[in-house]
Amino acid sequence: MEGFVALYIFMLAAVTGYEIISKVPVILHTPLMSGSNFVHGIVLVGAMVALGHAEGTVQIVIGFAAVLLAAGNAVGGYVVTERMLEMFKSSKDKKENK
């Protein structure tokens, strides 16, 4: 990746992250932290590439660990975030039914 293009991506992504969170009500802080925890589970893609071109036992073992950990991050992050947000929905529906 060319140096300056990478730098631009870095800058724009950082601003985006900052903007997204600055408007979040306190009530959603935990689910959002959990949601962003899920999003960095994209590390799974990199872990797959790392394992996919790993040579020899040492690299394969480390690559295997990377994929396993990353899959845990992505799946676990999704499940707990979804469960938390599910409850928000039910509480809102109850209110609407009144």
Next chain:
Amino acid sequence: MMDFIIQATYFIGALLFILGLKQMSSPVTARRGIIWAGIGMVMAVLITYFHHEIHHNYIWMTVAIAIGGVIAYISGKKVAMTDMPQMIALYNGMGGGAAAAIAAVELVKQEPMSFTIQSLAVVGALIGTVAFSGSLIAFAKLQGIMRGVIRFPMQQWTNALVFVLAATLGLAIVLSGTQYAMATLIMFFVLALLFGVMMTIPIGGADMPVVISLYNALTGLAVGFEGFVLGNPAMMIAGIVVGSAGTLLTQLMAKAMNRPISNVLFSNFGDAGSGEAAAVKGSMKEIDATDVAVMMAFAEKVIIVPGYGMAVAQAQHKVWELTKLLQEKGVTVKFAIHPVAGRMPGHMNVLLAEAGVPYDIIYDLDEINDEFPTTDVVLVIGANDVVNPAARNDPNSPIYGMPILNVDYAKNVIVVKRGKGTGFSGIENQLFFADNTRMLYGDAQAVANELVASLKEL
């Protein structure tokens, strides 16, 4: 052609992550947000199987995804709502570990990389490893596997030394191109692991929200950096977005506790005050659940202040039942939530939402603090430091300056507490000794049960 499809999929994935996170910032669209992000993730992962840099190990890859995924799925489905913070810490640590492992695979190869790429690989490895071991310690602490805080003389200097050593080895690896010894690389990772552990063990449970949020941001950064190393835009964007969002969230939390982040990390709870904390005068006065029920039933306005004690006892459903009974009797009931009540920001909101408490009777610190003087009864359930008046009037107290809920201004304060000891932070609470405070001892769930039963008899 395949490469184009892969890049296009990553682009759509990154877009879905950003839009998903955006939607998660409003209660109305939050559920759709996580689903969008989930679709982005599945797309990006599936298309990666066709990535041109992947030559072999497809079976190992699939096996690892299956094992990691199934374990995480089951644990994520089974965990109680009250244990969410440590699960997030655990999954976050796994992500940090994965980022560090990617760097390890690339560095073990000892193939030539550009100076910039090699620097990013090493820095990402350092950050990811610290997030990994630090998050695991945070998990162990919140899960109760590891109790208390560990402190020893010259701790900060020792930690700094470990960090400097790790950073020096990292620098040596970057400067030596492909000529570094395997032993150097191994020592680098060992020291980084050690630093994550040592940085986290002196931090008390009350500060864990800030720490978990910080490690979440660090993992994001590490993922972003390794994304640069692999030339993977989806990882770069998602990682950096999380890194910056997480940093801001960490700052918001630290601000709510009126403690700079450096203070959370490098000075321990209990160290901040220089002089002796003011001696506590008076005595704690006990009260029965029956009397409390009567008091609340004939009050005009009741404010409930939940804390970690309510979470531990799983008392949120009973508390909501209690609230409904009071509402039937014409009592105005409100919930006051301190930003750092519980172990994560918004922790209490999640639990109350689970029990079915509507949003419009739940208030933030700023919204409700002026209402305490006109409140008849405040029911503090398992909260301690966030209602300690010492934060307002004792400059020697370690929590001096932290914004608190001014419950002591209310006409009557009932504190539901398991025992007579000090709370998580070990700080004596002046509120418990105040003239208008009565102590109602017992597990929050049991107490809420008794209150409900007594109210029904009235």
